[in-house]
Amino acid sequence: MKGALHEEIAGARTAPQASHPLAARLAAGLAAGLLAWPLAALAGPRDDLLAGYSSAAKKVDPSFIGFSASRGDSFHRRAFAGGKAETPACASCHSNDPRAAGRTPTGKRIEPMAVSISAARYSDPAKVDKWFRRNCQEVLGRECSAQEKGDWLSFMFSQ
Amino acid sequence: MRIAYRPIVLGLLAAGFSILLLQRALAGGGHYFPPVGDPLVNEECGSCHLAYPPSMLPAASWRRLIGDLRNHFGDDASVDAPTAARITDYLTANAADSGGRRYGEKMLRGLAPGEAPLRITELPRWIREHRKVPDRDWRHKDVRTRANCPACHVDAQRGYFDE
Numbered sequence: 001m002k003g004a005l006h007e008e009i010a011g012a013r014t015a016p017q018a019s020h021p022l023a024a025r026l027a028a029g030l031a032a033g034l035l036a037w038p039l040a041a042l043a044g045p046r047d048d049l050l051a052g053y054s055s056a057a058k059k060v061d062p063s064f065i066g067f068s069a070s071r072g073d074s075f076h077r078r079a080f081a082g083g084k085a086e087t088p089a090c091a092s093c094h095s096n097d098p099r100a101a102g103r104t105p106t107g108k109r110i111e112p113m114a115v116s117i118s119a120a121r122y123s124d125p126a127k128v129d130k131w132f133r134r135n136c137q138e139v140l141g142r143e144c145s146a147q148e149k150g151d152w153l154s155f156m157f158s159q
Numbered sequence: 160m161r162i163a164y165r166p167i168v169l170g171l172l173a174a175g176f177s178i179l180l181l182q183r184a185l186a187g188g189g190h191y192f193p194p195v196g197d198p199l200v201n202e203e204c205g206s207c208h209l210a211y212p213p214s215m216l217p218a219a220s221w222r223r224l225i226g227d228l229r230n231h232f233g234d235d236a237s238v239d240a241p242t243a244a245r246i247t248d249y250l251t252a253n254a255a256d257s258g259g260r261r262y263g264e265k266m267l268r269g270l271a272p273g274e275a276p277l278r279i280t281e282l283p284r285w286i287r288e289h290r291k292v293p294d295r296d297w298r299h300k301d302v303r304t305r306a307n308c309p310a311c312h313v314d315a316q317r318g319y320f321d322e
Binding site for chain 1: 209233238303309
């Protein structure tokens with residue numbers, strides 16, 4: 001079945017080129033457009049997220065100058081004492097390497113957090129908010145600050 | 160000729176596969192609990208652990224669980240009120256003592272009427288089914304907790320709970 005499917009796709013790609021060059025170019029253009037579309041559509045919500053945390057961070061600390069992916073990297077792996085003993089770090093569930101899959105204490109697989117691997121992540125601000133609230137409580141025993149959230153997200157966006 | 164051939168083969172394959180699934184569902188009836196079919200419930204109740212099949216608990220248990228998601232076994236699993244209402248509707252409609260009776264009634268054996276445990280793993284029937292599982296299996300690093308059904312039931316995600 002797999003073989004047949006491949007054949008079909010390969011056939012669809014080459015056949016129009018031979019007979020209708022214009023149709024092939026239109027199809028190629030459409031394909032490129034479809035590939036670029038989700039990236040362009042997602043850049044918006046992600047930038048908005050960072051902008052929101054950035055203005056919140058400035059309010060707390062007027063000398064705040066910007067987020068740092070490397071601070072986010074240390075934050076991701078740092079073991080905190082304030083939360084649950086079972087999950088001292090973000091990495092306890094999300095794995096040290098953000099490109100690798102993680103796992104909850106109850107055994108559920110978590111898809112990688114790095115944007116380069118999981119392109120659909122961080123596109124729903126309510127979801128991001130919900131999990132920051134839960135997971136920061138779980139790990140630090142308190143809310144994360146706007147700067148901690150922005151640093152952590154910057155790290156994930158860079159990965 | 161070439162065109163007619165492929166759909167027929169695919170159709171036969173699909174039909175064969177459904178019969179296989181149906182047979183498993185009927186023959187292994189005791190092992191099949193239809194998985195959660197609602198994307199919202201899967202998203203909200205299937206991120207931290209398996210989205211447990213609604214037919215594994217009575218409706219009153221699901222109501223109690225959704226009633227206190229802020230203190231959910233030490234986690235905060237809370238959702239907004241409209242979401243909670245939709246999840247409750249789905250889980251109670253398919254519970255072991257309502258729409259899911261056909262699959263889940265046996266899970267309630269040994270449970271006193273009106274009892275509404277918060278855990279599947281506390282049901283007398285569940286405990287009985289697992290009494291022969293050795294201690295070292297529960298302590299295995301890939302299991303860690305009884306609530307981690309898919310560690311042992313590899314097809315749990317699809318609703319099958321045979322070994």
